[in-house]
Amino acid sequence: MSRPHRLLAEVALLRHLPGIRTLASLLIALAILATVSGLSRLSTYAQTIEPLQTAEQETRSALRDSMRRFESSESATMATPLAAKPGALGFTVLNEYVVIKRPPLAPLAAGVSDLLPNYYRFDAHAAFLQRRAGTIDNPLRLAAGSFDLAFVLVFLVPILVIALSYDVMSREKELGVLALVGAQGVSIRRFIAAKLLIRGLMIVTAIIGVNVIAMAVIGTFSEAPMLISAASWTLVAVFYGLLWFGLAALTNAAGFNSATNGVILANLWLLLVIVLPAVINMIATNVYPAPSRVDLTTELREASTEAEERAAEAREQYFFDHPDLAAGDVDQEIFYRDVARGEDDIAQSIEPWLRRFEEQAQRQGEVVAWMKYFSPALLADQSFATLAGTDRNYHAQFKVAAFNYHTDWRKFFVSRLENDIGMTGDGWSQLPAFNWSPPHAGKQARRVLVPAAVLGIMAVLLLCMALIKFRRYSPV
Amino acid sequence: MLEANQLVKHYGSHEALRGVSLKVEPGEIYCLLGANGAGKTTTINLFLNFITATSGNAVVNGIDVAKDPLGSKRRLAYIPEQVMLYGLLSGLENLRYFSTLGGRDLSDDDARELLLQAGLAANAAHKEVRAYSKGMRQKVGVAIALAKRATALLLDEPTSGLDPKASNEFSELLVQLRDGGAAILMTSHDLFRAKESGSRIGIMREGVLLNELVSSDVSHGDLERIYLEHMSG
Numbered sequence: 047m048s049r050p051h052r053l054l055a056e057v058a059l060l061r062h063l064p065g066i067r068t069l070a071s072l073l074i075a076l077a078i079l080a081t082v083s084g085l086s087r088l089s090t091y092a093q094t095i096e097p098l099q100t101a102e103q104e105t106r107s108a109l110r111d112s113m114r115r116f117e118s119s120e121s122a123t124m125a126t127p128l129a130a131k132p133g134a135l136g137f138t139v140l141n142e143y144v145v146i147k148r149p150p151l152a153p154l155a156a157g158v159s160d161l162l163p164n165y166y167r168f169d170a171h172a173a174f175l176q177r178r179a180g181t182i183d184n185p186l187r188l189a190a191g192s193f194d195l196a197f198v199l200v201f202l203v204p205i206l207v208i209a210l211s212y213d214v215m216s217r218e219k220e221l222g223v224l225a226l227v228g229a230q231g232v233s234i235r236r237f238i239a240a241k242l243l244i245r246g247l248m249i250v251t252a253i254i255g256v257n258v259i260a261m262a263v264i265g266t267f268s269e270a271p272m273l274i275s276a277a278s279w280t281l282v283a284v285f286y287g288l289l290w291f292g293l294a295a296l297t298n299a300a301g302f303n304s305a306t307n308g309v310i311l312a313n314l315w316l317l318l319v320i321v322l323p324a325v326i327n328m329i330a331t332n333v334y335p336a337p338s339r340v341d342l343t344t345e346l347r348e349a350s351t352e353a354e355e356r357a358a359e360a361r362e363q364y365f366f367d368h369p370d371l372a373a374g375d376v377d378q379e380i381f382y383r384d385v386a387r388g389e390d391d392i393a394q395s396i397e398p399w400l401r402r403f404e405e406q407a408q409r410q411g412e413v414v415a416w417m418k419y420f421s422p423a424l425l426a427d428q429s430f431a432t433l434a435g436t437d438r439n440y441h442a443q444f445k446v447a448a449f450n451y452h453t454d455w456r457k458f459f460v461s462r463l464e465n466d467i468g469m470t471g472d473g474w475s476q477l478p479a480f481n482w483s484p485p486h487a488g489k490q491a492r493r494v495l496v497p498a499a500v501l502g503i504m505a506v507l508l509l510c511m512a513l514i515k516f517r518r519y520s521p522v
Numbered sequence: 523m524l525e526a527n528q529l530v531k532h533y534g535s536h537e538a539l540r541g542v543s544l545k546v547e548p549g550e551i552y553c554l555l556g557a558n559g560a561g562k563t564t565t566i567n568l569f570l571n572f573i574t575a576t577s578g579n580a581v582v583n584g585i586d587v588a589k590d591p592l593g594s595k596r597r598l599a600y601i602p603e604q605v606m607l608y609g610l611l612s613g614l615e616n617l618r619y620f621s622t623l624g625g626r627d628l629s630d631d632d633a634r635e636l637l638l639q640a641g642l643a644a645n646a647a648h649k650e651v652r653a654y655s656k657g658m659r660q661k662v663g664v665a666i667a668l669a670k671r672a673t674a675l676l677l678d679e680p681t682s683g684l685d686p687k688a689s690n691e692f693s694e695l696l697v698q699l700r701d702g703g704a705a706i707l708m709t710s711h712d713l714f715r716a717k718e719s720g721s722r723i724g725i726m727r728e729g730v731l732l733n734e735l736v737s738s739d740v741s742h743g744d745l746e747r748i749y750l751e752h753m754s755g
Contacts (some may be wrong), residue, residue: 058615058619059608059611059619062608062610062611064610221606221609222604222606223606223608225570225572225602225606226600226605226606226607226620226663226666227620227623228570228572229570229595229598229599229600229676230620230623230624230625230670231592231593231595231596231598231623232623232625237623520572520573522567522572
């Protein structure tokens with residue numbers, strides 16, 4: 047018999063696979079729901095930041111207007127407006143919102159975007175005083191995790207793959223059909239290979255299908271550079287799905303009955319998807335524990351007290367040198383200059399502590415980066431987050447760029463304070479602006495190349511092992 | 523033609539077959555009788571190459587099944603005790619599927635004709651097999667054998683559990699196949715059916731073929747007596 051005919055016969059059989067339509071409909075519904083949920087998550091973030099940015103723009107417009115009136119006024123009696131005072135502006139009035147830019151695939155994987163800041167609100171205070179800003183997320187959602195396409199692919203698709211393939215051969219044997227097949231003069235090994243091929247193709251088609259649907263919903267295909275990300279994403283999803291299919295095939299090849307296969311695969315799911323990632327995370331945090339926050343706070347408090355004492359001494363010296371100013375109100379701008387100097391001292395004192403936090407976090411990341419190869423689920427999940435621009439690395443790059451920018455922003459005001467230069471209309475137009483170029487889609491895709499290849503190799507190895515084991519598969 | 527030459531099969535220390543030799547010529551029905559565990563099904567499985575003989579060989583139409591397992595099955599049909607088909611497919615779809623596996627693509631008309639020849643009612647051909655009785659599934663099994671134009675048939679207790687009418691219909695089908703020149707090896711517990719439709723009868727016990735009889739030479743009573751003597755002896 048020609049091989050295409052045999053394959054077509056298998057395809058015809060698939061139409062009668064119990065529950066196949068239900069599973070396909072469920073998968074499509076889950077994919078659409080997850081994508082809509084991802085879009086809604088990003089929309090919530092945008093809705094949080096937009097009013098803040100609008101309010102800030104309105105404040106700045108009003109200040110610029112007052113500056114313009116002040117500069118055009120010929121009246122010598124007009125008081126210097128707030129808009130001309132760099133200390134007050136930088137340290138109190140102005141807020142600079144620095145918002146992360148994300149690739150179009152962002153709705154498909156929350157990654158750590160719900161845990162790390164999506165934007166920073168900067169002022170001219172030192173970097174250690176810049177508190178993280180962000181959307182207040184529903185704590186239940188934070189605890190349970192986001193429902194997005196990555197969740198569907200990493201957690202739910204393996205269950206669907208198991209449901210479709212846990213009895214791919216054992217059922218044939220239990221029904222007694224395999225014996226009848228074996229008597230037809232067809233090689234059992236080829237029959238099994240054909241069956242696995244068709245079942246595998248069906249799984250691949252389903253995974254590609256849901257990804258295409260999800261990407262169509264978010265409109266990825268309208269942006270040509272993102273096609274490479276979309277293709278990489280789909281490749282990771284397909285290899286991950288095939289890996290689970292390989293596990294199911296290998297379990298079948300071991301010759302257990304269908305119920306045993308189901309139990310083995312359910313336990314494998316629990317181990318690889320739930321237990322191993324948790325264990326890896328636990329190892330990373332225990333091998334490189336974060337330094338004590340209590341110690342950091344104590345150090346910060348001591349450094350602040352010392353800085354305040356130094357500032358008070360400097361102020362005393364200043365009034366001793368300028369006794370005429372001592373009776374009147376203290377110039378606010380002098381106050382801000384002292385604040386800036388004090389913060390520099392504090393920053394210097396706590397810098398080693400902060401560096402230790404950063405280093406430990408980096409080491410934890412490095413442990414997870416190589417240990418993820420022990421868990422296909424973690425490997426796939428991190429690859430999806432990388433392509434969606436929601437992984438730790440993407441956030442770290444944003445954070446570095448944001449804080450470099452903060453240095454410029456602070457310097458803009460502090461240098462004016464130190465040199466006693468007031469803000470002018472020109473000064474306003476020279477306010478720094480945040481220009482961050484996020485990592486290119488191609489670069490992000492290259493970062494998932496190795497994980498994708500590992501998933502693919504594991505899938506192929508499992509399927510090959512299954513086929514080798516099936517050579518000794520008895521039809522009775 | 524079916525031929526077993528000194529077939530021995532060991533499962534660890536258990537000897538399932540101990541040097542069984544038999545020959546089934548074209549146009550002959552050979553009935554293997556024996557209690558459970560006598561080695562009847564093991565003999566069938568060796569002819570199908572589902573298991574490997576410890577020693578000896580099984581030959582189908584002149585082909586050693588261990589040396590050319592696929593070639594030996596080209597004109598071989600097998601009907602097990604329970605013809606297990608795909609329950610969600612109709613009898614017609616099952617026939618077409620298994621025929622495709624066997625190397626022959628059947629049209630719907632051809633398949634319908636074969637099912638009719640096998641005795642399946644025309645209105646049953648399109649029903650899902652899960653609604654079939656055992657007898658109806660056996661008929662689909664016969665249709666698969668007919669589609670394959672099998673010259674050798676292996677039947678493993680095919681009439682077990684069939685009601686007398688269905689059992690009789692099945693025996694008539696076997697006789698038709700025999701008259702068409704097929705060599706048929708059938709295992710059974712049914713002495714009456716073996717005597718009625720078998721050309722020769724072999725009695726097995728504990729992996730040994732104890733006796734071979736020509737069915738026309740013995741009466742029903744003689745067969746029962748000889749069988750019981752062997753079983754109790």
